Amino acid sequence: MASSLTSSPPLHGALLFNGSAASPSSSQIVFHGVASFPRRCRRRRAQFQVRAEASPSNSPEQSGRRQVLLSGAIAASVFLSRVNSASFAAEAKKGFNAVSDKKDGxxxxxxxxxxxxxxxxxxxxxxxxxxxLESVSVNMVATTKQDIRDLGNPQEVAEALIKKVLAPPSQKxxxxxxxxxxxxxxxxxxxxFTAQAPNFTRHALGxxxxxxxxxxTLTTGANERRWEKMKDRLHTVIDSFRIDETRTQKT
Structure with a gap:
């Protein structure tokens, strides 16, 4: 049964394809920080702290340090945001492995x-x-065409590919x-599409x-009896297929 999955002729035999909120101010932070002091000490301590924060005697060096600290906090926030985005992307692909063929792009x-x-x-x-019958395969064949639409509309190209390449002549x-x-x-x-053999039917995507x-050409599929269980995963496989022309390398 397994051999029938891959017994179709190789692609090079097909005739189709050749040719939010703001930070609090320093005075707010200071007053919040002395809220636990006794009442008799609170006013004097608060006045002293406010004057210290607003005092023009702060050196340029201290101002520079504050700017460095602020920049570091912003950078850390951006980094954490990117980490969270990456984690979300990884979670969205949970249950899958990735293939990246740099040579063939x-x-x-x-x-x-x-x-x-x-x-x-x-x-x-x-x-x-x-x-x-649950598998995914990638095939390539040389062509002088520049765009898939040069071969015809989706129905025409898919029909020809299925009958001539993706299924043996004995399958319906x-x-x-x-x-x-x-x-x-x-x-x-x-x-x-489906391909029906005497003892099984494969439900496939391309x-x-x-x-x-x-x-x-990328194709994936499963036995018809397991289609309902597998179809979401198989659609994920199909939707993930990408070509990157900038990453190909000549051998």
Whole structure:
């Protein structure tokens, strides 16, 4: 069953793709600080403190120290804000591992627990060892096209890709939906489909785009019987797929 998942022809055989509140003032701080003094001492201590804070005899050195301390407090606040933002982002991706291929310029997330396997004709594959139909794979093929829209609309491209590449001829396929998305000025096509074999049906998602002189395809899916349980995680995988043209390196 697992082998049928990856038995489709490699991509290079497909004919499509070639060609808030303000801080309190110093006087407020001083008066707050002496609130615990006895009544008979409070007025004298308060007057002394206010005069000390307002006294013009404070040296430039002391003023400089206050500015340094204030700057340090602001920097610490900004740092903590960034840490909190990073923590929030990490929490939003809880349960996933990240893949970043700098050489080929793509990245995506996959569910924690899936393991990397080597499949001939595919650039990268991760799968669940217990449920082998639950997997994600990335393929690339050279193309002279500059934009995914040069190949046709989402429905046309997805249909051809599913029938010619993503499923063996023996399986009955059905395109459920296909759409176009723009991310950072680049067009991506995403689609959902099923591939029915004699003893199982795989429910899958795909994302495709063109960049760096390559046609990129990411597919992920699960057994139909586990689709409802897995679909949110699989959509996270698809939505995380990104191409970065600035990070590719020539070999």
């Amino acid at each position: 793509y990245s995506f997330l996959y569910p924690f627990g899936w393991q990397e396997v080597v499949i001939r004709g595919q650039d990268k594959v991760f799968k669940d060892v217990i449920e082998p 396929t059905k395109l459920i939906e296909a759409s176009e998305h723009d991310v950072d000025g680049k067009a991506y096509y995403t689609f959902e 994302a495709i785009t063109i960049a760096n002189g390559k046609f990129y």
